[in-house]
Amino acid sequence: xxxxxxxxxxxxxxxxxxxxxxxxxxxxxxxxxxxxxxxxxxxxxxxxxxxxxxxxxxxxxxxxxxxxxxxxxxxxxxxxxxxxxxxxxxxxxxxxxxxxxxxxxxxxxxxxxxxxxxxxxxxxxxxxxxxxxxxxxxxxxxxxxxxxxxxxxxxxxxxxxxxxxxxxxxxxxxxxxxxxxxxxxxxxxxxxxxxxxxxxxxxxxxxxxxxxxxxxxxxxxxxxxxxxxxxxxxxxxxxxxxxxxxxxxxxxxxxxxxxxxxxxxxxxxxxxxxxxxxxxxxxxxxxxxxxxxxxxxxxxxxxxxxxxxxxxxxxxxxxxxxxxxxxxxxxxxxxxxxxxxxxxxxxxxxxxxxxxxxxxxxxxxxxxxxxxxxxxxxxxxxxxxxxxxxxxxxxxxxxxxxxxxxxxxxxxxxxxxxxxxxxxxxxxxxxxxxxxxxxxxxxxxxxxxxxxxxxxxxxxxxxxxxxxxxxxxxxxxxxxxxxxxxxxxxxxxxxxxxxxxxxxxxxxxxxxxxxxxxxxxxxxxxxxxx
Amino acid sequence: xxxxxxxxxxxxxxxxxxxxxxxxxxxxxxxxxxxxxxxxxxxxxxxxxxxxxxxxxxxxxxxxxxxxxxxxxxxxxxxxxxxxxxxxxxxxxxxxxxxxxxxxxxxxxxxxxxxxxxxxxxxxxxxxxxxxxxxxxxxxxxxxxxxxxxxxxxxxxxxxxxxxxxxxxxxxxxxxxxxxxxxxxxxxxxxxxxxxxxxxxxxxxxxxxxxxxxxxxxxxxxxxxxxxxxxxxxxxxxxxxxxxxxxxxxxxxxxxxxxxxxxxxxxxxxxxxxxxxxxxxxxxxxxxxxxxxxxxxxxxxxxxxxxxxxxxxxxxxxxxxxxxxxxxxxxxxxxxxxxxx
Numbered sequence: 026x027x028x029x030x031x032x033x034x035x036x037x038x039x040x041x042x043x044x045x046x047x048x049x050x051x052x053x054x055x056x057x058x059x060x061x062x063x064x065x066x067x068x069x070x071x072x073x074x075x076x077x078x079x080x081x082x083x084x085x086x087x088x089x090x091x092x093x094x095x096x097x098x099x100x101x102x103x104x105x106x107x108x109x110x111x112x113x114x115x116x117x118x119x120x121x122x123x124x125x126x127x128x129x130x131x132x133x134x135x136x137x138x139x140x141x142x143x144x145x146x147x148x149x150x151x152x153x154x155x156x157x158x159x160x161x162x163x164x165x166x167x168x169x170x171x172x173x174x175x176x177x178x179x180x181x182x183x184x185x186x187x188x189x190x191x192x193x194x195x196x197x198x199x200x201x202x203x204x205x206x207x208x209x210x211x212x213x214x215x216x217x218x219x220x221x222x223x224x225x226x227x228x229x230x231x232x233x234x235x236x237x238x239x240x241x242x243x244x245x246x247x248x249x250x251x252x253x254x255x256x257x258x259x260x261x262x263x264x265x266x267x268x269x270x271x272x273x274x275x276x277x278x279x280x281x282x283x284x285x286x287x288x289x290x291x292x293x294x295x296x297x298x299x300x301x302x303x304x305x306x307x308x309x310x311x312x313x314x315x316x317x318x319x320x321x322x323x324x325x326x327x328x329x330x331x332x333x334x335x336x337x338x339x340x341x342x343x344x345x346x347x348x349x350x351x352x353x354x355x356x357x358x359x360x361x362x363x364x365x366x367x368x369x370x371x372x373x374x375x376x377x378x379x380x381x382x383x384x385x386x387x388x389x390x391x392x393x394x395x396x397x398x399x400x401x402x403x404x405x406x407x408x409x410x411x412x413x414x415x416x417x418x419x420x421x422x423x424x425x426x427x428x429x430x431x432x433x434x435x436x437x438x439x440x441x442x443x444x445x446x447x448x449x450x451x452x453x454x455x456x457x458x459x460x461x462x463x464x465x466x467x468x469x470x471x472x473x474x475x476x477x478x479x480x481x482x483x484x485x486x487x488x489x490x491x492x493x494x495x496x497x498x499x500x501x502x503x504x505x506x507x508x509x510x511x512x513x514x515x516x517x518x519x520x521x522x523x524x525x526x527x528x529x530x531x532x533x534x535x536x537x538x539x540x541x542x543x544x545x546x547x548x549x550x551x552x553x554x555x
Numbered sequence: 556x557x558x559x560x561x562x563x564x565x566x567x568x569x570x571x572x573x574x575x576x577x578x579x580x581x582x583x584x585x586x587x588x589x590x591x592x593x594x595x596x597x598x599x600x601x602x603x604x605x606x607x608x609x610x611x612x613x614x615x616x617x618x619x620x621x622x623x624x625x626x627x628x629x630x631x632x633x634x635x636x637x638x639x640x641x642x643x644x645x646x647x648x649x650x651x652x653x654x655x656x657x658x659x660x661x662x663x664x665x666x667x668x669x670x671x672x673x674x675x676x677x678x679x680x681x682x683x684x685x686x687x688x689x690x691x692x693x694x695x696x697x698x699x700x701x702x703x704x705x706x707x708x709x710x711x712x713x714x715x716x717x718x719x720x721x722x723x724x725x726x727x728x729x730x731x732x733x734x735x736x737x738x739x740x741x742x743x744x745x746x747x748x749x750x751x752x753x754x755x756x757x758x759x760x761x762x763x764x765x766x767x768x769x770x771x772x773x774x775x776x777x778x779x780x781x782x783x784x785x786x787x788x789x790x791x792x793x794x795x796x797x798x799x800x801x802x803x804x805x806x807x808x809x810x811x812x813x814x815x816x817x818x819x820x821x822x823x824x825x826x827x828x829x830x831x832x833x834x835x836x837x838x839x840x841x842x843x844x845x846x847x848x849x850x851x852x853x854x855x856x857x858x859x860x861x862x863x864x865x866x867x868x869x870x871x872x873x874x875x876x877x878x879x880x881x882x883x884x885x886x887x888x889x890x891x892x893x894x895x896x
Contacts, residue, residue: 037815037818037819038818038824038825038826039824040822090693092693093866095862096692096693096859096862096863097693099692099856099859100692100693100694103692103694103814103856104694104814104816105816106815106816109814109815110694113693113694113695113696113813113814114693114694117696161815441816442816445816445820446814446815446816446817447814447816447817448816448820474820
């Protein structure tokens with residue numbers, strides 16, 4: 026654990042990618058195979074299900090530290106991170122233990138199914154043998170989410186350096202179904218045929234937003250234009266009569282979409298297809314809130330299948346008849362994809378339409394109209410592009426429409442987490458309904474650090490009431506809130522739910538009375554929610 | 556009426572007509588220490604520990620100030636006033652006022668650990684104790700100074716070996732000198748930012764010696780510097796001044812560095828948990844040692860700390876002041892420290 030804790034501390038103390046990479050390769054060089062595998066799994070977000078209830082951990086931490094629970098909670102509000110709060114309140118370590126990361130993980134996993142007392146003994150004993158940093162890391166193993174700024178890409182890069190292999194190769198081999206209990210990094214990266222892993226997906230190719238002018242892209246005829254669909258990115262795998270559906274978060278979601286797993290009966294040949302899972306009816310998409318009724322639902326009722334039917338809007342082909350064709354140009358892959366869709370006798374496989382534009386100006390017009398199609402803008406892909414690994418510049422661009430926006434008043438603020446701990450950085454916004462302010466959205470991104478500190482000071486000086494980590498404030502500050510979509514909602518007081526709300530800018534030129542009204546929001550809803 | 560009342564201008568003793576660390580102009584100010592949130596501009600008369608006076612003069616200009624020694628007895632209209640060491644920075648004091656059996660101790664900012672620079676904190680029995688609560692939460696627990704200074708020296712040595720300069724940020728008064736006093740001088744040359752050098756000069760008048768730390772000025776041949784330690788105030792972090800020392804690594808020394816969020820927000824390479832304020836254990840110990848019947852909790856996590864004391868059977872209440880604790884060290888101060896070069 027000592028080494029892994031040191032790694033986390035190193036990763037945490039720098040924002041420089043080269044330094045992080047160095048810390049990772051240093052760790053890989055000294056860690057044992059089992060520890061290495063757990064490190065890769067954890068930093069790539071493969072955390073096993075929480076083995077210990079966090080409410081219990083709070084109680085134990087308070088007990089061991091000899092403080093009342095309310096004082097622990099107050100501390101937590103300030104620190105903003107449960108794992109860290111616990112690590113800071115516990116009495117100093119008496120004697121350091123030499124238990125390794127993988128030993129801790131194995132022990133933690135074996136706790137599931139056992140009673141509370143067993144967990145309590147284990148956790149308290151573990152705490153007693155650790156330094157503050159080790160405790161923090163240990164607690165994170167339980168509560169989850171390291172957020173030490175290690176992207177999958179960086180982890181892959183470190184492994185590639187360590188094993189002298191290609192990054193794309195490593196990324197691919199680490200995809201799909203595997204657990205550190207049953208596998209080792211060494212074994213995964215030596216599996217060249219994927220024999221152990223019929224369901225293994227390819228790494229998704231992700232586009233950067235287009236920031237330069239379209240003219241810099243050259244001739245429009247070199248590019249394939251499509252709508253940018255607002256669904257769930259998915260990879261459909263059909264191999265040896267087995268079908269698998271993966272989400273971009275590498276979750277296997279085959280069972281949640283019976284409409285799509287039924288494609289096993291109609292696909293003409295083995296293939297791997299990239300596309301977007303969409304709620305769809307009468308030849309067009311349904312608003313995103315329909316799809317939301319399907320997300321996270323493991324068993325799907327007939328009712329839901331009827332009100333929110335899904336299809337896969339497909340745009341790329343990665344494997345054809347058992348052959349990896351990612352290096353072929355997009356135009357070739359697209360042709361093959363079209364032939365597969367043609368031969369598939371199912372209405373749930375829909376080709377993402379190729380949009381025709383004779384000039385970038387025409388493309389611009391298409392983009393401006395995309396919201397009417399319930400799309401978020403356009404995707405621009407070079408016709409001769411290979412299918413790459415991860416987020417890369419150059420071949421694929423997302424070209425989103427400008428967000429919808431509304432001016433709203435800040436009414437609640439909550440302390441943030443992580444980097445924003447002890448800083449009021451999570452806000453609730455309201456619009457007017459007569460003389461009343463109705464909350465309608467939460468947002469926590471879009472401000473610079475400096476602006477955030479300014480708002481933080483405002484919140485501390487203008488607090489009306491405190492509820493734990495939340496404060497209500499004098500309604501005074503106005504922000505322009507941008508969002509990608511809008512839908513009716515019965516769960517919110519305003520009757521409205523926004524998609525991806527964030528702060529576009531602080532309207533220092535406006536006072537609360539200048540903010541928009543609920544009626545303004547409702548008219549946007551009328552225009553854009555079909 | 557109690558001997559001391561809490562007014563809009565600060566803590567006030569009417570019988571002696573003195574304010575303690577007032578934040579608005581008054582006639583007679585008793586000053587616990589020379590940090591700018593406790594020692595402010597505009598008082599007719601200042602009374603502070605001898606070692607605070609040169610520093611105050613440097614920061615406030617021509618003032619009418621008089622110095623006292625620790626333990627020296629001053630009597631005003633039947634109120635006996637004495638200054639006792641607070642261990643916060645050189646010259647820092649707790650101020651004790653006694654009148655007809657009522658004994659108040661206003662502790663200003665303090666720490667219990669001996670930093671081997673300032674005169675160590677001395678517990679004073681009293682009936683009414685005024686305490687800060689900058690780090691009044693059980694998550695704040697300092698390591699022994701020896702360990703922290705060892706890490707600082709190791710960090711410097713490693714940077715020097717890698718060919719980097721080390722820039723360490725801390726208050727120009729107090730923190731900077733505490734660090735300077737414990738640097739391993741054989742590692743490399745030591746430089747200080749002008750704001751720190753000014754404070755060193757002021758403290759030199761009271762016999763403190765930081766002559767080994769060279770002031771960075773226009774004559775300094777910066778390009779030739781490698782492996783040096785440069786101690787600078789937090790406000791220098793975003794200034795162009797810093798670029799002169801490249802290649803460099805930066806660190807902040809502050810109690811707030813114990814929190815990961817603050818550490819990451821500060822955007823330095825390293826954070827050292829080093830504070831001149833009492834940690835959780837020390838705050839509790841100080842209250843206990845005072846034996847006070849009533850405790851007044853000022854700046855910091857005041858309501859939480861007062862609640863905690865109340866639950867433990869101590870008559871504690873929150874008092875609102877305009878002191879700031881260590882906020883400027885993480886760039887979150889409301890009023891700017893005067894840190895000009």
